[in-house]
Amino acid sequence: MAAFRDMEEVSQGLLSLLGANRAEAQQRRLLRRHEQVVERLLETQDGAEQRLREVLTAEKEVAQSLLNAKEQAHQGGVELQQLEAELQRASEEDARLKASLLYPFLCLSRELEELKEIEADLERQEREVDEDTTVTIPSAVYVAQLYRRISKIEWDYECEPGMIKGIHHGPSVAQPIHLESTQLSKKFISDYLWSLVDTEW
Known part of the structure; x- marks a missing residue:
């Protein structure tokens, strides 16, 4: 705005000088001064427009970066929730598989223990039968032979x-x-x- 005022003042001075029919040298100085002011004004305007474009570009880039960051954060949150859900499902499936694998093993372990008990019981009974046989069979044979000899x-x-x-x-x-x-x-x-x-x- 100050540059425009300077230009206006220069223009009015130029017109007044021209109207007063002053010296030609002073007119040239004023014209040069006018040209310099116009050049400065144009340079200032170009610089301001360039800086404005740069600021707008920077703001746009910052806004786009912010939007990208928000989108990535949202996407990351969604992916994190999906991963947590998948992890929960995998944990449940793992627990179910462990239970399904462990149940037959426990059943087989119980059956094996029962078979061992039955085997031990059979061995004990066989020992008892062997002990009884060693004691009773000679007596039974003796009694049978004696009965046959007597009764014929x-x-x-x-x-x-x-x-x-x-x-x-x-x-x-x-x-x-x-x-x-x-x-x-x-x-x-x-x-x-x-x-x-x-x-x-």
């Missing part, structure tokens, strides 16, 4: 159920034994079998 009866162990069959080897002849246990009392069968035993030694 050879039993048919393959006969049908409900039947008592065998052969009594008496002093003179062998006599077959054929009894139906379902139709005879146990006392009768016992008395009959003892009657076959020879009382003479």
Whole structure:
């Protein structure tokens, strides 16, 4: 604005000088002065416009950078939420897989423990049977042999159920034994079998 006032003052002075018919030298000085003022004004205007353009460009770049930063921050927030959700899903899936893998293992472990207990029980029973066998089998064999020597009866162990069959080897002849246990009392069968035993030694 000051430059415009200077120019106006110079112009008015020039007009007044021209109107007063002053010296030519003073007119030239005023014209040079006018030209210098105009040049300064134009330079100042060009510089101001350039600075204004630079400021506007800088403001635009700053605004665009700010928008980009906000968009990146928003996008980053969205991606972070997606990653957190995926991580949560992966953790749940991992826990489910661990549980599904661990359950059969626990079941198999329990079954294995049960099998070990059964195996130990069977081994214990086998030892008991072996111990019982070593003690009772000679006695049973002895009793069976003694009974056969005394009664002289050879039993048919393959006969049908409900039947008592065998052969009594008496002093003179062998006599077959054929009894139906379902139709005879146990006392009768016992008395009959003892009657076959020879009382003479």
